[in-house]
Amino acid sequence: MDQPTAELLVSEDGARALAVAAAQPDPTSLAAAAALRTHFPADLAAAALQQIALRRKGETKLGPLAQRLFLTDAGLQQATRPVLARWRAGLIAAAAPAAKVADLGCGLGIDALALLDAGLRIRPVELDPVTAVLASANLGVEVERADGADLTLTDELVYCDPARRAGARRSWRIEDLSPSWATVTALLDRAPGGCVKLGPGAPHDLLADDWQAHWVGIGNDAVELTVLTGRLADPGRRAVTLLAADGTAEEFRPTAAGPAPLSALQDRIHEPHPAVIAARAVDSLAAAHGWARLSPGIAYLTGEGEGRPWARSFQVREVLPLKEKLLRSWVRQHRIGTVEIKKRGVEVDPAELRRRLRPRGTGAATLILTPTAEGAVAVVVDRL
Secondary structure, three states: OOHHHHHHHOOHHHHHHHHHHHOOOOOOOHHHHHHHHOOOOHHHHHHHHHHHHHHHHHHHHHHHHHHHOOOOHHHHHHOOOHHHHHHHHHHHHHHOOOOEEEEEOOOOOHHHHHHHHOOOEEEEEEOOHHHHHHHHHHHOOOOEEOOHHHOOOOOOEEEEOOEEEEOOEEOOOHHHEEOOHHHHHHHHHHOOEEEEEEOOOOOHHHOOOOOEEEEEEEOOEEEEEEEEEEOOOOOOOEEEEEEOOOOOEEEEOOOOOOOOOEOOOOOEEEEEOHHHHHOOOHHHHHHHHOOEEOOOOOOOEEOOOOOOOOEEEEEEEEEEEOOHHHHHHHHHHOOEEEEEEEEOOOOOOHHHHHHHHOOOOOEEEEEEEEOOOOOOEEEEEEEO
């Protein structure tokens, strides 16, 4: 989509085209394209149909909000889930009520909407002309067309969500950030306070000692590293934060625990949440629960109790040597038709192993493959 088409899409003519496109059962079909082109120019018809397809696709990530936004495919991929945007905006508003926030590279404006809802003032900035047009329509305010790296700041706080792409692919490498990490840190140095959204696997050595950092999880996924600086930060605070669908947040603060002890397999295995692992908080979690590691550097813990929400816990049913022939025999004898395979620290392709085990039958089993002091094992477990 070019800028003139984007401007047409957000106009009154665009609203009429979107209404007709929304009535199409399949906006990607040739029939839908033919129906739109009888009433609207080809460029507008195509843009409206693409927009409806993106809104339907976006409901999975954005919920009902998707139906009132103007979207792009790349923007939807990078868009923050609303529950996370609201939580992050709440952190900023709690530290600096009613402050003005320069959203540098605001994208489609989803984070800026959350900032507005939190009672903050915004200065949305976007370099891409098409995205700026759509963001202006989403926010109801004019988006400043500029490169955030060159922006003159006064007393504004800074929010930045660097693009994380290498060509057409999503990337978590710091070297692929746009703007660059050097540019981001320079902006943070110029602002009285800032907030940066990074991938959860970002290197820990990027974090200054006086910054605040949250490794955020939603459901079973680690989704973000949120960094706060300057007046927004509780200096040195590090936390794992898990968000529920209703916005409720639970927080685990790692301690300076030493390495967790090693232990033979006990009656339960605990798998830390990916956000705990990303925060390098496995040893702290083990210390908090009195658990031990099964093997050095492997994020499977063993011990009594349950770890929700910080870990998934499993009851051990049986322990088998990690030998394919033996596992195939076990699967056959127990008439297992569905096999879930989880693994850490062993060179196994779970999908390929599942195929070679040739599961047949009505039973189901979960296998955890892990090294132990006694050698690699396959542990048959039940989820708790």
